Amino acid sequence: MMQRDSSTLHFDRIFEALDGTVCLTLDALEEKSGLTRTQLARVTAKMVTAALIERRKMGCYQLTAVGQKAKRTGNIPTPVQPIRPAAPPSDSFRQRLWSVMRMSGTFMAAELVMAANWPLKQPEVEAGKYLLALKRAGYLIELPRGPRGQMRYRLSRNSGLLAPVVSSVDGSVYDPNTREAVPCAKQA
Secondary structure (H helix, E strand, O other), rough: OOOOOHOOOOHHHHHHOOOOOOEEEEEHHHHHHEEEEEHHHHEEEEHHOOOEEEOOOOOEEEEHHHHHHHHHHHOOOOOOOOOOOOOOOOOHHHHHHHHHHHHOOEEHHHHHHHHHOOOOOHHHHHHHHHHHHHHHHEEEEEEEOOOOOOEEEEEEEOOOOOOOOOOOOOOOEEEOOOOOEHHHHOOO
16 A cells, blocks of 8 residues: 555545556546546646656656656555645835845934834824834834934844844744744843
């Protein structure tokens, strides 16, 4: 009996139908395996991806050397799953702040708010909360104050396109780019 999981379901039926020397059409595979056309399409696509079978011509399949070995030993390599493309960043105030931070060398909260251009009652306050959380998580470095005594920052950890998310529960920062949560150190 072959090792299999849900991703290799019905591989054994295709292995039984193919002997390695002959290219079989989908009609012949359907008849020999007892699978429907839909099932055949799914299974053959997975087996081609795993290099177990190859398309010799349109609608005609044959075992590869890897497929012959898998049939003989019963050990089936797990098919490679397609990687889902990353979702584009959502358009939010914090995402806009993050994008401006990534493009800027040094910045102040007021500059970020002006560039983000988002309709909030107190955008400077919201930007300040986000900057403080990012600073505590180690994403920002605080620089000497600006000409009017305003806080200046520089991004020290540019992890990617998506803005880090601040948890409202414990204040930790989740980075969707690295898929890790960073605890925030409380600073005075």
